Amino acid sequence: MTAAGSQEPRNRARPAPAARAGTDLAGLIALVARGEATAFDAVFEQIGPSVFGVVRRVIRDPAQSEEVTQEVMLEVWRSASKFDAGRGSATAWVMTLAHRRAVDRVRSVQKEAERERRVAVAEIPFDQVIEAVESGLERERVRRCLGSLTEVQRESVTLAYYRGYTYGQVASLLGVPTGTVKTRMRDALIRMRDCLGVPE
Amino acid sequence: MKLTKRSQIRDAHTLAGAYAMDAVSAPDRERFERHLAGCEECAQEIASLRETTAMLGTAAAEPVSAGLKERIMAAAAVTRQQPPADETEPVLLAHGTWARAGIWFRSLAWPSRLTLVTAGAAAAAVLAVAVVFGIANSSMQQQIDQAQASSQQIAVVLTAQDARMTTGTVAGGGTATIVMSGSRHALVFTAQGLHALPGSRGYELWLIGPAGTRPVGMLPAGSHGMTGPVIASGLRPGDHLALTAESANGSAHPDTPMMLDVAL
Numbered sequence: 001m002t003a004a005g006s007q008e009p010r011n012r013a014r015p016a017p018a019a020r021a022g023t024d025l026a027g028l029i030a031l032v033a034r035g036e037a038t039a040f041d042a043v044f045e046q047i048g049p050s051v052f053g054v055v056r057r058v059i060r061d062p063a064q065s066e067e068v069t070q071e072v073m074l075e076v077w078r079s080a081s082k083f084d085a086g087r088g089s090a091t092a093w094v095m096t097l098a099h100r101r102a103v104d105r106v107r108s109v110q111k112e113a114e115r116e117r118r119v120a121v122a123e124i125p126f127d128q129v130i131e132a133v134e135s136g137l138e139r140e141r142v143r144r145c146l147g148s149l150t151e152v153q154r155e156s157v158t159l160a161y162y163r164g165y166t167y168g169q170v171a172s173l174l175g176v177p178t179g180t181v182k183t184r185m186r187d188a189l190i191r192m193r194d195c196l197g198v199p200e
Numbered sequence: 201m202k203l204t205k206r207s208q209i210r211d212a213h214t215l216a217g218a219y220a221m222d223a224v225s226a227p228d229r230e231r232f233e234r235h236l237a238g239c240e241e242c243a244q245e246i247a248s249l250r251e252t253t254a255m256l257g258t259a260a261a262e263p264v265s266a267g268l269k270e271r272i273m274a275a276a277a278v279t280r281q282q283p284p285a286d287e288t289e290p291v292l293l294a295h296g297t298w299a300r301a302g303i304w305f306r307s308l309a310w311p312s313r314l315t316l317v318t319a320g321a322a323a324a325a326v327l328a329v330a331v332v333f334g335i336a337n338s339s340m341q342q343q344i345d346q347a348q349a350s351s352q353q354i355a356v357v358l359t360a361q362d363a364r365m366t367t368g369t370v371a372g373g374g375t376a377t378i379v380m381s382g383s384r385h386a387l388v389f390t391a392q393g394l395h396a397l398p399g400s401r402g403y404e405l406w407l408i409g410p411a412g413t414r415p416v417g418m419l420p421a422g423s424h425g426m427t428g429p430v431i432a433s434g435l436r437p438g439d440h441l442a443l444t445a446e447s448a449n450g451s452a453h454p455d456t457p458m459m460l461d462v463a464l
Binding site for chain 2: 035050073077095099160
């Protein structure tokens with residue numbers, strides 16, 4: 001998946017059960033729930049870069065992003081037995097943990113820096129977010145689907161998801177009523193869902 | 201009545217997009233999750249929107265440093281995993297689980313400086329409390345939410361890279377253990393062997409410094425000789441942590457002599 005993904009774990013005492021061909025993330029997490037450290041290694045290789053990527057988008061600071069990535073991955077290790085494949089994909093489970101944790105971190109320090117951040121965010125061109133989403137088939141699809149949204153929808157999604165703002169903050173940034181932003185966010189995600197071919 | 205319910209549901213539905221992107225305030229999140237628990241349709245919509253936001257997330261993937269991966273693997277190796285749900289297990293009271301968290305916390309009280317790895321393990325232990333809460337009944341929900349929120353805050357302090365530990369002797373009996381993180385502007389306080397106070401009095405924790413004197417809160421009643429853990433946030437440079445015995449309702453200013461005064 002990335003440079004980190006092809007890295008050989010050090011001090012591997014025996015072949016990883018996770019290395020079996022075709023083991024998907026949900027299967028790996030089931031092995032992690034049984035305490036398989038090698039499966040956890042494979043989980044990290046599959047999803048670690050995504051976790052770090054989304055956390056860094058929201059938090060920005062690389063050192064803090066590494067800390068939060070560590071918290072998220074340890075939560076995956078700890079609560080692997082709580083993953084319920086009947087309620088969604090393993091990727092969605094991990095990414096939900098990651099995004100929420102990143103947002104919670106940002107909000108806990110937001111008050112002191114709120115004014116500066118408002119200015120800073122207002123100066124970031126929204127297109128830049130989409131530009132940064134580059135290469136790879138899935139990235140291309142996400143990019144294309146983001147491009148199919150209306151401007152307010154796209155801005156609402158990028159500010160909320162990639163910047164970690166609440167709908168109230170997004171409303172004040174965009175100068176539109178909160179009710180409108182709430183509706184746009186839902187409409188936008190439903191449109192993204194259909195565009196990306198996620199089952200309802 | 202029917203109309204009101206319908207409009208509430210519509211309202212909750214509208215929030216689904218914001219909720220799926222974590223773009224809701226804590227009270228909104230709580231309200232929506234209460235609604236979600238009884239709305240199968242909403243739960244399904246959220247599940248499909250979470251699959252969608254997950255793709256927004258994976259599209260942002262970035263290479264991670266080898267050092268980060270090593271730290272995570274090392275931390276996992278010393279972190280206890282949560283057991284799977286067992287419906288035959290009795291529900292523990294919040295009270296009992298805090299005592300348990302306290303014991304875990306006390307087991308930390310040996311090294312003078314916490315390493316990241318042991319702090320991670322301790323946080324795991326503290327967070328394991330949340331699992332037990334997870335099987336509690338709904339009437340306890342609010343209490344549980346609060347407890348989970350603070351156990352998460354506690355874990356954040358314990359896992360901070362700059363976490364350091366101090367102990368202090370309480371005048372009148374007892375030992376206080378404090379783990380603080382400058383980067384998180386917060387500390388975790390526990391005490392052992394505090395002298396029991398009459399019902400009309402209680403222990404109150406304070407932050408005192410150039411920024412003024414701020415009450416942190418009343419310590420909960422101890423259990424098995426352990427008090428806490430209690431989190432104090434909003435630390436400022438030059439703060440001291442102080443403990444006094446005040447009237448059970450608490451006081452806005454310390455009115456009695458300091459029983460503990462620790463420079464942070």
